[in-house]
Structures are given as structure tokens and as C-alpha cells.
Amino acid sequence: MQVRIGDSVIELVLGDITEEKTDAIVNAANSQLAGGGGVDGAIHRAAGPTVIQQTNELYPQGCPTGEAVITEAGRLKAKYIIHTVGPVWRGGKHHEEADLRSAYRNCLELAARHGCQSIAFPAISTGVYSYPLDLATEIAISEIRQFLTDSSAPILIRCVLFNEGIYGAYSRVLEQ
Numbered sequence: 518m519q520v521r522i523g524d525s526v527i528e529l530v531l532g533d534i535t536e537e538k539t540d541a542i543v544n545a546a547n548s549q550l551a552g553g554g555g556v557d558g559a560i561h562r563a564a565g566p567t568v569i570q571q572t573n574e575l576y577p578q579g580c581p582t583g584e585a586v587i588t589e590a591g592r593l594k595a596k597y598i599i600h601t602v603g604p605v606w607r608g609g610k611h612h613e614e615a616d617l618r619s620a621y622r623n624c625l626e627l628a629a630r631h632g633c634q635s636i637a638f639p640a641i642s643t644g645v646y647s648y649p650l651d652l653a654t655e656i657a658i659s660e661i662r663q664f665l666t667d668s669s670a671p672i673l674i675r676c677v678l679f680n681e682g683i684y685g686a687y688s689r690v691l692e693q
């Protein structure tokens with residue numbers, strides 16, 4: 518499914534983000550940038566050891582929640598990996614929404630600063646970090662829409678969703 522906003526496109530696809538050929542893919546990392554399970558583990562396994570070497574070298578302090586950092590992409594087809602840290606869901610009263618919004622926004626701004634014309638996102642925080650899927654989806658789509666409305670350079674944004682349930686949630690929100 519695809520929606521146009523000005524000259525830009527938001528596309529929903531069911532699949533594995535490690536196979537994306539977009540200029541950048543986003544990793545839902547942890548604040549130590551230490552690699553881990555879920556999409557983070559899959560990205561590091563597919564990209565190879567140069568990515569952890571780079572995060573250790575460039576960002577030894579890690580990355581705070583809501584922020585984003587960039588590395589090359591090792592063996593992946595993408596040029597860059599943007600590592601962002603989404604919030605852990607703790608009931609909704611610990612600035613989870615602001616942190617998730619800022620994670621999306623910082624990824625999009627970092628991609629734009631690096632001249633990326635396409636970027637792929639997973640559903641940040643909806644796995645181990647337990648953010649309720651419908652709430653996380655609303656935030657993802659609204660931040661992406663806002664960014665596209667504010668920016669002039671056309672860009673392709675692919676939300677790469679790992680299962681039918683997540684795809685369904687995204688398509689319901691995007692259709693609205």
C-alpha cells in the first residue's frame with residue numbers, strides 16, 4: 518500500500534528490513550548500541566562486524582532514548598544504518614510518546630542531512646520494548662506525515678513490517 522504526500526511517498530511493505538535497498542535503514546537499537554535481539558540482532562547479523570566496530574568507535578557513549586546516530590551498512594544493500602533508541606513502554610506516563618516521536622523525527626532529519634532519498638523503518642519499540650502497537654503506529658505515521666509536509670525534498674519512506682498484524686495496524690492508520 519502507498520500514499521503520496523506532495524512529491525513524496527509512504528509505502529507499507531510486509532518483510533525483512535535487512536533486505537531493503539533504500540539509502541538508509543533504521544535500526545531499533547538499545548542505548549548502549551550493543552546489538553541485541555529482534556530487528557537489531559537481525560541487522561547486525563546481516564551487516565557483519567564492521568557496524569559494531571563503527572558504533573564503538575564513533576559513539577562510545579551509546580545513544581540516548583529518542584535520539585539517532587548513523588553508520589555505514591556493512592554487507593547490506595542500504596548505504597547507511599540509522600540507529601535509534603525508542604522508549605521502553607512503562608504505562609505511558611514516562612514521556613514515552615515524546616520519546617517515540619523524537620526517535621522518528623531524528624531519524625528522518627539525519628537521513629535528510631546525509632542526502633538520503635529513501636529510508637526504511639521498522640515498527641520502533643513495538644517488540645521487546647512493548648509499546649502498544651496501535652499507539653506506536655499512530656505516532657509513526659503522524660511523525661512521517663509531518664516531516665513530509667514540512668520538507669521540500671521528495672523522499673520515499675518504506676515502513677517494513679514484520680508480520681500481518683503490524684501491517685494491518687499500519688494500513689488502518691494510513692487509510693484514515
Ligand code: ADP
Nearest residue numbers: 533534545555556559639642643644645646679
Ligand atoms: P524494540 O526493542 O524497539 O521493541 P524489537 O526489535 O524487539 O525492537 O521490535 C521492533 C519491531 O521490529 C517489532 O515490530 C518486530 O516485529 C520487528 N522486527 C523484528 N525483526 C525484524 C526484521 N528483520 N525486519 C523488520 N522488522 C523486524
